[in-house]
Amino acid sequence: MINPxxxxxxxxxxxxxxxxxxxxxxxxxxxxxxxxxxxxxxxxTKGKQEHVILRGDKxxxxxxxxxxxxxxxxxxxxxxxxxxxxxxxxxIKMKISFDTIGQTTSIFWFFNNHFGFDSDDKGSNSKExxxxxxPKYDSLLYFQPSIDAFKPGVPFxxxxxRQGTQISFFIDRQLITKQPVxxxxxxxxxxxxxxPWRNRIRIYDWSISGNxxxxxxxxxxxxxxxxxxxxxxxxxxxxxxxxxxLAFAEGRENSCRDNGDVNIVMKKSIDNGKTWGPLQLxxxxxxxxxxxxxxxxxxxxxxxxxLAAWNLGEDHWSQxxxxxxxxxxxxxxxxxxxxxxxxxxKREITQQVKLDNWDYYGMGAGSALQMxxxxxxxxxxxxxxxxxxxxxxxxxxxxxxxxxxxxxxxAIGGISPETGTSECEVAExxxxxxLLNMVKRSKRxxxxxxxxxxxxxxxxxxxxxxxxxxGPTCQGSLDSFHDGEGHVxxxxxPNHKHARENLTLQISRDDGKNWKKVHLVHEGYAGYSxxxxxxxxxxxxxxxCGKIWSRDGIAFKSFVLDY
Numbered sequence: 001m002i003n004p005x006x007x008x009x010x011x012x013x014x015x016x017x018x019x020x021x022x023x024x025x026x027x028x029x030x031x032x033x034x035x036x037x038x039x040x041x042x043x044x045t046k047g048k049q050e051h052v053i054l055r056g057d058k059x060x061x062x063x064x065x066x067x068x069x070x071x072x073x074x075x076x077x078x079x080x081x082x083x084x085x086x087x088x089x090x091x092i093k094m095k096i097s098f099d100t101i102g103q104t105t106s107i108f109w110f111f112n113n114h115f116g117f118d119s120d121d122k123g124s125n126s127k128e129x130x131x132x133x134x135p136k137y138d139s140l141l142y143f144q145p146s147i148d149a150f151k152p153g154v155p156f157x158x159x160x161x162r163q164g165t166q167i168s169f170f171i172d173r174q175l176i177t178k179q180p181v182x183x184x185x186x187x188x189x190x191x192x193x194x195x196p197w198r199n200r201i202r203i204y205d206w207s208i209s210g211n212x213x214x215x216x217x218x219x220x221x222x223x224x225x226x227x228x229x230x231x232x233x234x235x236x237x238x239x240x241x242x243x244x245x246l247a248f249a250e251g252r253e254n255s256c257r258d259n260g261d262v263n264i265v266m267k268k269s270i271d272n273g274k275t276w277g278p279l280q281l282x283x284x285x286x287x288x289x290x291x292x293x294x295x296x297x298x299x300x301x302x303x304x305x306x307l308a309a310w311n312l313g314e315d316h317w318s319q320x321x322x323x324x325x326x327x328x329x330x331x332x333x334x335x336x337x338x339x340x341x342x343x344x345x346k347r348e349i350t351q352q353v354k355l356d357n358w359d360y361y362g363m364g365a366g367s368a369l370q371m372x373x374x375x376x377x378x379x380x381x382x383x384x385x386x387x388x389x390x391x392x393x394x395x396x397x398x399x400x401x402x403x404x405x406x407x408x409x410x411a412i413g414g415i416s417p418e419t420g421t422s423e424c425e426v427a428e429x430x431x432x433x434x435l436l437n438m439v440k441r442s443k444r445x446x447x448x449x450x451x452x453x454x455x456x457x458x459x460x461x462x463x464x465x466x467x468x469x470x471g472p473t474c475q476g477s478l479d480s481f482h483d484g485e486g487h488v489x490x491x492x493x494p495n496h497k498h499a500r501e502n503l504t505l506q507i508s509r510d511d512g513k514n515w516k517k518v519h520l521v522h523e524g525y526a527g528y529s530x531x532x533x534x535x536x537x538x539x540x541x542x543x544x545c546g547k548i549w550s551r552d553g554i555a556f557k558s559f560v561l562d563y
Contacts (some may be wrong), residue, residue: 047062051082054078055080061286069199071213081190084385085211090212092208093159093208094159098200099200101151105197106197106201114131115132131143139145150487165182167181185499190525215423217523218553219555220544222248223249229251230252230469233250234249234364236365237530240297243270245377245556251279259289261287266459269556281332307332309331321387331349360386360387366529368381373455375520382400384398385399385422398421415460424439430511435451437452439474472497475528488507488509489512490506503517503521504518504520519539519561521559529544542556
């Protein structure tokens with residue numbers, strides 16, 4: 001007699017075995033025929049721009065591709081991915097072509113490193129030659145591909161793939177070169193861009209996979225294009241005695257360049273930076289350069305003192321460096337007695353703050369301070385810098401100027417003991433002291449230079465490099481406050497050795513001897529900044545930032561300091 005219970009168990013066993021065999025078959029099929037990674041995010045698909053950011057207007061639509069030609073001025077022929085790539089594995093795929101090979105270079109930018117398509121420039125016998133550039137070593141690495149890598153007008157597949165500590169470059173799936181990640185400027189994160197150079201490049205398809213995110217919209221205080229200004233740069237911020245926040249910037253009429261037609265502009269917020277009033281023009285002088293706005297608030301009277309630099313718009317800074325300009329750099333100041341609603345006429349103070357053999361001159365960038373320490377209480381201290389020329393080479397130094405009468409008169413204070421520093425900011429520290437934090441003008445030294453004053457800014461001493469405060473050659477902002485236990489020093493700059501990105505706040509409780517990273521203000525591209533300890537205890541930051549570079553505009557962010 002057949003046992004029905006046994007029959008039922010056997011049927012269930014067979015079903016289980018069938019399911020198991022079917023699952024094993026699926027696993028084997030997947031293992032033997034791996035599926036193509038479908039996690040690629042489209043940037044350009046069959047010539048359709050899906051997630052791109054253009055810089056300039058030189059990229060055009062063609063039949064099944066986008067294209068651009070020629071040498072771009074001020075990098076205005078760039079096309080970027082709208083995705084920000086994290087410092088992890090990634091895979092970039094492109095289908096591209098070039099019109100010519102001989103005497104041409106087209107450059108692929110990845111995280112401030114370059115991969116170039118070049119030739120050996122031998123006329124009709126030119127052979128393709130590829131190169132890489134990394135700002136880490138500031139040099140080119142040339143290599144000859146082992147295959148006929150590309151031909152004029154013929155589309156090819158170009159790929160870059162990072163796996164762990166290695167990056168591989170492929171053309172039509174043939175390995176061109178594999179390099180260690182350490183060769184490039186790390187961390188490898190940011191956006192990807194293409195720049196044609198003396199050639200026409202066509203992009204048919206472009207996609208990327210990995211830990212990527214689409215770049216968010218940015219809420220700017222000053223946005224490029226506003227009020228007819230091509231670019232806003234060099235932010236500074238103070239809080240007036242009535243609580244309103246004043247944001248200053250250079251309004252550059254025609255481009256983001258440092259020379260030419262530049263004005264000093266301002267916006268005001270009466271709700272702690274949540275909203276901003278209309279743009280206010282403080283200083284315009286025909287087509288000349290009005291630059292480096294540095295404000296400071298007298299906390300007793302409420303007067304706001306604003307210093308700024310001037311030079312002829314037709315004088316390039318390099319001409320001023322070498323005393324070849326028609327004029328020189330001059331310094332002026334303005335006053336506001338009504339919390340920034342109106343400003344006095346300008347008054348020149350060049351003779352008070354600049355020696356005859358000093359050529360280029362600037363303040364900040366950023367804001368200044370009024371000392372609170374009993375010994376020097378009320379003194380205004382402005383961080384500044386200047387250049388000198390020995391007939392062959394230009395030398396830079398940072399220094400301080402100060403006023404004990406609310407800016408009615410000024411005197412030259414301490415000068416940095418060593419050369420090679422320029423833009424700087426100053427903060428109060430313990431023992432009636434001051435800390436001066438300076439840009440080190442070197443592509444190979446990524447540390448900040450610091451010096452101390454213990455006589456109210458009359459002299460500077462103990463200048464050293466601070467390796468903890470590394471960054472690119474870029475201004476950084478400094479401030480301090482007393483929390484009841486001691487001075488808390490704040491430092492904000494792009495926390496990356498080679499690129500203006502990752503704007504990070506660091507603090508020190510021991511007068512700048514040791515630092516701790518406490519807040520990432522902006523993860524993407526960010527440059528110059530100014531930091532503010534607000535009356536309500538929050539920290540405010542006014543900073544340059546953008547999606548594809550650090551100069552799309554100037555934003556403001558406030559936050560509670562958690563340390």
